[in-house]
Amino acid sequence: MMGTILPVLASLLLFPGGLTVFLTGMAYEWMNRKLLARFQTRVGPRWFQPLADVIKLLAKEEVVPEDVHPGLFTALPVVALAGCLTAALYVPLWGVGPLYNFPGDLIVTLFLLSLLTLCLGIAGANTFDRFSLVGATRAFTQLFSYEAPFLLALLGPAFVAGSWQIDEIMASGAARWVILTQPIGFIVAVIGLIGKLELPPFDAPEAETEIVAGSLTEYSGRGLALFHMGKIIELVLGITLIAALYLGGLYSPLDFLIKTIALLIVIVILEALFARLRIDQSVGLWWRYGTLLVLLQWLGTIFWKGVAI
Amino acid sequence: MEKTEHKKGFTIPIGPQHPALKEPGHFRITVDGEIVTDVDVRLGYAHRGIEKAAEARSWVQNLYLFERVCGICSHIHAMAYCLGVERLAGVEAPPRAQAIRVLVAELERIHSHLLWLGVAAHEAGFDTLFMYSWRDRETIMDVLERFSGNRVNYSANILGGVKYDLDDEFVQFMCEGLDYLETRSEYYLEVVTTDAMFLQRTQNIGVMTRSQAELLGTVGPTARASNVHRDIRYEAPYSAYKQFPISIVLDQRGDLEARFVVRIKELFESYRLIRRILEELPEGDLAARMPRKIAEGETVSRVEAPRGELFYFIKSNGSDTPERVRVRTPTICNMMSVVKLAIGHQLADVPMILAGIDPCFSCNDRMFRVHLDQSVYANVGPLKG
Numbered sequence: 026m027m028g029t030i031l032p033v034l035a036s037l038l039l040f041p042g043g044l045t046v047f048l049t050g051m052a053y054e055w056m057n058r059k060l061l062a063r064f065q066t067r068v069g070p071r072w073f074q075p076l077a078d079v080i081k082l083l084a085k086e087e088v089v090p091e092d093v094h095p096g097l098f099t100a101l102p103v104v105a106l107a108g109c110l111t112a113a114l115y116v117p118l119w120g121v122g123p124l125y126n127f128p129g130d131l132i133v134t135l136f137l138l139s140l141l142t143l144c145l146g147i148a149g150a151n152t153f154d155r156f157s158l159v160g161a162t163r164a165f166t167q168l169f170s171y172e173a174p175f176l177l178a179l180l181g182p183a184f185v186a187g188s189w190q191i192d193e194i195m196a197s198g199a200a201r202w203v204i205l206t207q208p209i210g211f212i213v214a215v216i217g218l219i220g221k222l223e224l225p226p227f228d229a230p231e232a233e234t235e236i237v238a239g240s241l242t243e244y245s246g247r248g249l250a251l252f253h254m255g256k257i258i259e260l261v262l263g264i265t266l267i268a269a270l271y272l273g274g275l276y277s278p279l280d281f282l283i284k285t286i287a288l289l290i291v292i293v294i295l296e297a298l299f300a301r302l303r304i305d306q307s308v309g310l311w312w313r314y315g316t317l318l319v320l321l322q323w324l325g326t327i328f329w330k331g332v333a334i
Numbered sequence: 335m336e337k338t339e340h341k342k343g344f345t346i347p348i349g350p351q352h353p354a355l356k357e358p359g360h361f362r363i364t365v366d367g368e369i370v371t372d373v374d375v376r377l378g379y380a381h382r383g384i385e386k387a388a389e390a391r392s393w394v395q396n397l398y399l400f401e402r403v404c405g406i407c408s409h410i411h412a413m414a415y416c417l418g419v420e421r422l423a424g425v426e427a428p429p430r431a432q433a434i435r436v437l438v439a440e441l442e443r444i445h446s447h448l449l450w451l452g453v454a455a456h457e458a459g460f461d462t463l464f465m466y467s468w469r470d471r472e473t474i475m476d477v478l479e480r481f482s483g484n485r486v487n488y489s490a491n492i493l494g495g496v497k498y499d500l501d502d503e504f505v506q507f508m509c510e511g512l513d514y515l516e517t518r519s520e521y522y523l524e525v526v527t528t529d530a531m532f533l534q535r536t537q538n539i540g541v542m543t544r545s546q547a548e549l550l551g552t553v554g555p556t557a558r559a560s561n562v563h564r565d566i567r568y569e570a571p572y573s574a575y576k577q578f579p580i581s582i583v584l585d586q587r588g589d590l591e592a593r594f595v596v597r598i599k600e601l602f603e604s605y606r607l608i609r610r611i612l613e614e615l616p617e618g619d620l621a622a623r624m625p626r627k628i629a630e631g632e633t634v635s636r637v638e639a640p641r642g643e644l645f646y647f648i649k650s651n652g653s654d655t656p657e658r659v660r661v662r663t664p665t666i667c668n669m670m671s672v673v674k675l676a677i678g679h680q681l682a683d684v685p686m687i688l689a690g691i692d693p694c695f696s697c698n699d700r701m702f703r704v705h706l707d708q709s710v711y712a713n714v715g716p717l718k719g
Contacts, residue, residue, distance in 0.1 A: 064462065065461060065464075065465035065466070066465055066466065155345070155346050155347070156346070159346065159365075159368075159681070162367075225459055225461070228459060229682065232459060232682065233353045234353060234354035234456065234459070234685045235348075235354065235681060235682055235684070235685055236346075236681075237352065237353055297461075297462045298462070299460070299531040299532075300458045300459050300460035300463075300529070300534075301458060301459020301535070301682075302531070302534070302535075303534075303535070303680055303682040303683070304368065304682065305368065305680065306534055
């Protein structure tokens with residue numbers, strides 16, 4: 026009995042789940058911040074800064090504002106982080122293959138990743154802070170705009186592979202990278218990930234020059250730390266997922282590092298390059314261009330598949 | 335005030351403490367969804383009683399007091415004060431001193447405009463441009479430090495002239511800096527006029543027509559971006575601007591992009607003027623002798639600060655302290671345009687529109703009473719009372 030439980034616990038808590046996910050998230054956050062800083066001719070944070078931030082926030086007192094539902098206020102960050110950690114189980118993190126899989130795990134993973142944005146929005150709407158309320162509105166607006174094209178873009182490779190299971194899609198794309206056959210889908214997926222993570226230029230939901238910190242304005246201490254952890258884990262998971270589906274799969278730790286870091290660099294360059302979009306502009310961008318392009322891609326794929334058969 | 339309390343809609347307070355504002359000011363923005371329906375502005379959080387303090391200090395001491403009205407355009411305040419006091423005393427600064435004053439004023443304009451470019455880019459979430467322009471601004475800060483020993487309060491003026499002279503080594507250093515900045519400014523002009531994502535945030539945002547700009551009493555680059563010919567250096571040349579005239583930079587469009595373009599083009603004008611001054615720098619003394627007591631009388635001194643017209647009223651009763659000094663900074667003239675222009679725009683555009691006038695809150699806080707004549711504003715549309 027103990028013999029079967031211990032490896033399971035170790036894989037959930039140490040590797041590749043749990044602790045490894047946290048540390049990978051921090052490492053990627055540091056790379057993101059450092060690269061962005063260097064692109065902007067700044068010095069950037071030291072290597073342990075993300076860890077120091079989280080420890081500091083966890084140690085701080087959490088102020089629960091008046092007029093909020095206290096249960097929701099405390100539960101939402103936990104749910105958001107739990108969603109991200111659960112999603113990590115189905116993603117081939119570090120190239121060792123997903124810990125668990127079942128037919129349809131791609132859909133489940135994508136929805137688990139959306140849980141964070143959902144929790145962010147509800148957290149903002151839960152407080153009476155006006156910045157939070159505007160932030161929540163924007164977070165939801167953004168959710169409804171990027172989610173459809175992002176989902177369609179990630180389902181493209183699944184469609185070609187004829188499976189909803191991540192490792193099967195990876196296997197089918199290993200020989201010929203999906204990025205070569207579905208370049209538009211890849212671009213939409215990367216930009217969708219930036220929107221999902223609320224990174225610049227899609228950071229209108231937390232635009233500090235307008236609405237301070239958006240939904241998270243009232244969060245301090247533990248809640249903020251958990252949301253933050255959720256976000257950096259989602260960064261890693263998102264990159265891993267795109268690399269696995271579009272860049273020929275992840276089969277070894279070296280494979281993982283090369284492909285995800287390359288993707289991260291692309292994302293940081295996009296972050297550094299653009300001014301923030303207004304929320305109406307990002308909605309317009311997603312529905313007018315993103316969705317249409319990805320649908321075109323689908324049409325092409327369907328056509329091609331029909332011809333091939 | 336009563337009326338705004340009962341207004342419907344969702345009010346978002348920006349300030350007095352807010353990440354978008356580096357200085358205290360309070361804006362109550364009423365929004366309907368994301369659309370701004372009403373803006374109220376409240377200033378006065380940084381009132382320091384400088385005008386009153388001036389009455390208890392001697393003419394010379396006041397020079398250092400007024401240099402500290404603004405943390406960015408310190409030189410131009412001291413210059414406006416000096417020009418006024420010199421006029422009252424009937425003393426004229428030597429030509430070399432006047433040329434050096436103008437040279438420092440233009441260096442200060444470059445530093446202020448580059449600073450503004452960064453702040454405005456940051457408000458648009460374009461932090462890369464922010465960091466780049468502030469990095470390049472360090473060049474001009476180094477030049478000013480080499481000139482005077484200080485980065486911000488250079489203290490170049492004294493009553494009757496200037497303190498510091500230009501030497502060859504410094505001129506060489508400055509010219510190298512200007513050459514570098516000129517190429518950088520060309521690049522920034524290209525960025526703000528061609529970057530599609532950035533143009534989405536500036537083109538046709540906060541459009542102010544020429545008649546609106548005139549009615550709202552805007553000054554400086556804000557007015558010039560709406561094609562209003564308003565530049566004291568051009569309209570009423572003071573000090574060395576008579577010998578070294580500038581050409582006024584105008585733009586027809588009146589939107590945020592025009593405000594970027596006007597300010598960056600003014601940089602080129604400043605580079606040109608500084609080089610011209612260096613070529614034809616008059617020889618002679620640095621300062622004329624000033625009396626300790628200033629003859630009775632009153633005068634108005636107007637200069638063009640980086641943000642627009644700076645106005646000093648100085649009254650002397652014949653003693654060694656001024657009886658009254660009144661300062662009006664350009665931000666207060668431009669503030670009403672923000673209130674007017676923001677209505678109908680998206681909430682996300684408000685920080686940009688506010689940054690578009692290059693506000694400097696701490697300088698504009700003065701105590702005075704205004705009797706509002708509503709009929710004046712009839713042509714611009716209703717303003718809240």
